[in-house]
Amino acid sequence: MYLLVKKVVLSSIMSKRRVITIKDIARKFNCSPSTVSRALNNHPSINIYTRKNIQEYAEKLGYQPNQVSLSLLNKKTYTVGVIVPNITGYFNAAILDGIQTILEPQGYALNIFQTNEFYEAEVNYIHKLLANRVDGIFVSVASETKDYAHFEKVIKQEIPLIFFDRGCEVEANQVRVDHYMGAVMAVEHLIQMGCQRIAHLKGPEGLSVTEERLTAYYDVLKKHKLPIEEKYILPAGFRTIKGVYPTQKLLALPDPPDGIFAVNDNIAMAAMHVIREHGLRVPDDIAIVGFDDEPHAAYCFPTLSTIAQPTLELGKEAAHLFLQQLQSETENFTAKEVVLPSQLIIRNSSLKNHLPTTN
Numbered sequence: 112m113y114l115l116v117k118k119v120v121l122s123s124i125m126s127k128r129r130v131i132t133i134k135d136i137a138r139k140f141n142c143s144p145s146t147v148s149r150a151l152n153n154h155p156s157i158n159i160y161t162r163k164n165i166q167e168y169a170e171k172l173g174y175q176p177n178q179v180s181l182s183l184l185n186k187k188t189y190t191v192g193v194i195v196p197n198i199t200g201y202f203n204a205a206i207l208d209g210i211q212t213i214l215e216p217q218g219y220a221l222n223i224f225q226t227n228e229f230y231e232a233e234v235n236y237i238h239k240l241l242a243n244r245v246d247g248i249f250v251s252v253a254s255e256t257k258d259y260a261h262f263e264k265v266i267k268q269e270i271p272l273i274f275f276d277r278g279c280e281v282e283a284n285q286v287r288v289d290h291y292m293g294a295v296m297a298v299e300h301l302i303q304m305g306c307q308r309i310a311h312l313k314g315p316e317g318l319s320v321t322e323e324r325l326t327a328y329y330d331v332l333k334k335h336k337l338p339i340e341e342k343y344i345l346p347a348g349f350r351t352i353k354g355v356y357p358t359q360k361l362l363a364l365p366d367p368p369d370g371i372f373a374v375n376d377n378i379a380m381a382a383m384h385v386i387r388e389h390g391l392r393v394p395d396d397i398a399i400v401g402f403d404d405e406p407h408a409a410y411c412f413p414t415l416s417t418i419a420q421p422t423l424e425l426g427k428e429a430a431h432l433f434l435q436q437l438q439s440e441t442e443n444f445t446a447k448e449v450v451l452p453s454q455l456i457i458r459n460s461s462l463k464n465h466l467p468t469t470n
Contacts, residue, residue: 131172140165191247191433192222192240194233196254196277196349200377201405202422203251206275209426210249217434219246228315230255237261247271247433252279254315254349271436275429278319278448284432286425286449290320293418293453294327297372297400300416300455302335304398304463306370310343310361312354312382314374324374324402343368347378354381362389369397370461376401376408376417383411383460398461413459421451 133144133151140147140161150157150165151174157165193210195203211221222245224236233253240248241264248265252274262281265272272283301309311328314321325344332339342364345357354373358381361367373379379401383393393399393413401408404419428449436444 131169131174133174136165136169136172136174139168187246188244189218190220190222190243190245191249192224192236192243192245193249194224194226194236194240195251196226196228198223198225202276202403202420205422206251206426206429209423209428210430211426212423213427213430213434226253228254230257234261237265241265241268241270245270246437247273249273249275249429249433251275252277252318254318257317271433273429273432273436275425276320282446284429284436284447286428286432286451287319288420288425288451288453290323290453291327293402293420293455294324294372295331296453296455297402297416297418298328298331300457300461301370301372301398301400302331302337304370304394304461306368306398306463307337308343308366308368309337309370309372310345310368312345312347312357312371312373312378314346315348316346321374324372328372347374349375349377351377351381354378355385358382358385362386362391367397371397371399373399373401376403376405376415379415379417379460380408380411383413383415394459394461394463398463400461404456408456409458416458416461417456419454419456421453425451 133147136147137144146157147165150162151169153162191214193207195207197203198207207221207223214221222240222243224232226232226236230253233250233256237248238261248270250262250272256279259279259281262272262279262283266281266283272281274281274283274285276287278285278287298309309328309332311325313325328344329339343361345360347353347357354377358371361371362385371379371382373382379399382399386393386397391397399415401415401417402420404417408415408417428451432447432449
């Protein structure tokens with residue numbers, strides 16, 4: 112008796128969970144599934160009365176199109192993968208917003224993955240996205256990534272691959288900000304403020320953004336015939352906590368810097384905190400410029416001078432490159448690189464001469 116009741120209950124549950132298909136609707140109207148499909152898609156070959164009846168019945172039953180079947184039929188899933196180092200900060204969130212702004216009206220959904228800068232995670236997510244047959248993949252390369260074989264797999268499968276912010280030596284579309292000129296503006300500004308011993312708290316080794324900003328730092332000091340001393344160039348990273356120890360090392364020098372160019376705003380704010388803890392003043396004793404123009408840069412104390420990046424536009428441009436590649440024939444595809452300008456935002460953290468600020 113118990114087994115019989117259990118079977119009836121399970122049967123009832125399964126029937127409730129049964130997915131309504133086009134064939135079910137076709138049986139109701141005694142027509143072919145193709146007729147139902149055309150009616151649901153408002154095809155003019157089906158008269159308005161039949162279309163209305165089929166659509167109302169489908170809605171009553173809670174019919175949902177089988178996206179897997181549709182993707183196999185159309186050879187498109189209308190999904191894209193986006194792989195970022197992290198999604199906790201404003202920078203990548205704004206880029207994601209830009210991508211979504213362009214692609215969502217086109218019917219695309221975003222699958223977002225966070226690597227936390229780990230190479231293995233990046234490789235794993237690429238394989239998952241390929242297995243799920245996404246229509247395109249957007250990547251900001253992890254700092255650990257030194258091998259690009261997983262990206263080559265994407266290209267071999269003729270799936271659009273777009274690098275944003277951080278690029279790599281792979282023949283694929285790329286969109287980035289002019290990190291070099293941004294860093295030039297930052298260091299030039301510190302020199303204009305009277306700084307002679309300028310330190311650089313740099314990002315992770317091997318990343319294009321790290322190298323471009325470091326190269327700019329070298330070039331500007333050479334241009335102004337200022338000494339380049341390795342003791343003023345210390346690795347920090349991108350996370351706030353990573354800026355504490357290298358700043359402490361700088362302040363422990365017999366001749367500490369009078370200016371600091373930080374690889375990003377998080378590191379700059381950590382440096383300001385350490386400087387104040389040592390009883391020194393920003394900018395009177397040490398002027399500071401960051402990079403990114405995070406929203407809180409305008410509200411910390413003192414307000415932070417920084418290099419602004421057009422993050423929303425960066426995401427939009429990446430999305431446009433994806434759509435353009437979809438429309439081009441594979442054999443005629445040529446990878447493009449889009450470089451967006453950066454902007455110096457002068458606030459109180461660098462104003463040794465107390466010039467007017469801009470926001």
